[in-house]
Amino acid sequence: MAISSRQTATLALAHALSAAEHGLPVIPLSPTKLPALRSPHHDDVPGTPRCRGECGRPGHGVHDATTDPARVRALFAAAPWATGYGIAxxxxxxxxxxxxxxxxxxxxxxxxxxxxxxxxxxxxxxxxxxxxxxxxxxxxxxxxxxxxxxxxxxxxxxxxxxxxxxxxxxxxxxxxxxxxxxxxxxxxxxxxxxxPNALLALIAPPRHTRPAPGGHPAGGAGLIHFVLAAHEGQRNTRLFWAACRAYENGLGDALAEPLVTAAVRTGLTPEEARATVASAARLTTPA
CATH class of the missing domain: 3.30.2250.10 (Bifunctional DNA primase/polymerase domain)
Structure with a gap:
């Protein structure tokens, strides 16, 4: 069956409506996985402020995504060639x-x-x-x-x-x-x-954190405690994880030595601890 068939388009709409019913904002997609509706602003003069759907017309890609069944039907009616749907x-x-x-x-x-x-x-x-x-x-x-x-x-x-x-x-x-x-x-x-928080820390921009009065930067005490709580077999892994989080959040320079000190207290040598912190710094610092 050709992917542009009426049955495929009908099924795409049905799936999109079901997703919208479950709270997922949707848009129609073409067989190439791109938004099915062309921008209404493709002929605008260069330099025109970008519209994200404020004009009320369809064709703004993910900005058109909606959970309103009437609007979903209208978007698919405007793109009868759609064979799928995207979830914003x-x-x-x-x-x-x-x-x-x-x-x-x-x-x-x-x-x-x-x-x-x-x-x-x-x-x-x-x-x-x-x-x-x-x-x-x-x-x-x-x-x-x-x-x-x-x-x-x-x-x-x-x-x-x-x-x-x-x-x-x-x-x-x-x-x-x-x-x-x-x-x-x-x-x-x-x-x-x-x-998971640890995965979120890897994929989200670092949050700039102010130093806590009279102590380590906010959040730093938790990272140090995390290292101190390491058991045998976890010491290097916990230190590496904590150092990565510190550098990703702009706290690496301030926390490097405190983290090394904490790791030494758990049984690592200073040389091992500094090498692990340096490895975390290299991994998390853009080239």
Whole structure:
């Protein structure tokens, strides 16, 4: 069956309406996975202020995303060639974060994510998982309302893309030029799981934190306590994790020596501790 058939378009609308009913803002997508509606401003004079839907006309990509069934129907009526739908990320109620795991060529993004989880001490809970036509997976996570997660491609590791605010995920049931997106068995009834704090720290911009009066920078005491609580076999891993968080949040220079001191108290040598902190600094400092 051709992907532009009337039946495929009808199914796309049905899936989009179901997603909207569950609180997920949606837009129609073309077989290329791009927004199906052309911008109404493509002929505007260069330099015209960018419109994000304030004009009231459709064609603003993810800014058109809605949960209103009447508006969803209107968007799909304006794009009868749509064969799928996109789900806007970063919007209430879930503030969706998409973890896109690729499997092309020699890339094994799933293994890379497991390695990150081990290194940074987090566990991904069961959550909605969408299987892509290429053999990849989209993991849906719920983020906090006050954190803006940017979109990124292979920044965490090769083959791991993040869909955040301003981005969208191809919804299950969509049909593209390369095949259909479908829910992994057993995940369709799950809500998007809460994004682990350690993963959120890796994908969200660092928060600039003021020093606490008379002590370490705010948040620094918690990182030091985290290192001090390490048992044998955890010392280096905990120190590395804490140092990464410190540098990502602009506290690395202030906390480097206190973290080394804490690690030495747990049994590491000063040389081992400083080498681990230096490794964290290299990993988290942009080239």
């Amino acid at each position: 990320c970063g919007r209430p109620p879930y503030h969706l974060i998409g973890v896109d795991l690729d499997t092309k060529g020699e890339t094994d993004a799933g293994a890379a994510l497991r390695e990150l989880a081990l290194r940074h001490l987090f566990t991904l809970p069961p959550t909605v998982t969408v299987l892509t036509p290429s053999g990849g997976r989209h993991l849906w996570l719920s983020g906090p309302a006050d954190v803006v997660v940017p979109n990124s491609a292979s920044r965490l590791a090769p083959g791991i893309d993040i869909r955040g605010t301003g981005g969208y995920l191809v919804g299950p049931g969509s049909v593209t030029a390369h095949g259909a997106y479908r829910l992994a068995e057993g995940t369709g009834r799950l809500p998007p799981a809460r994004c």
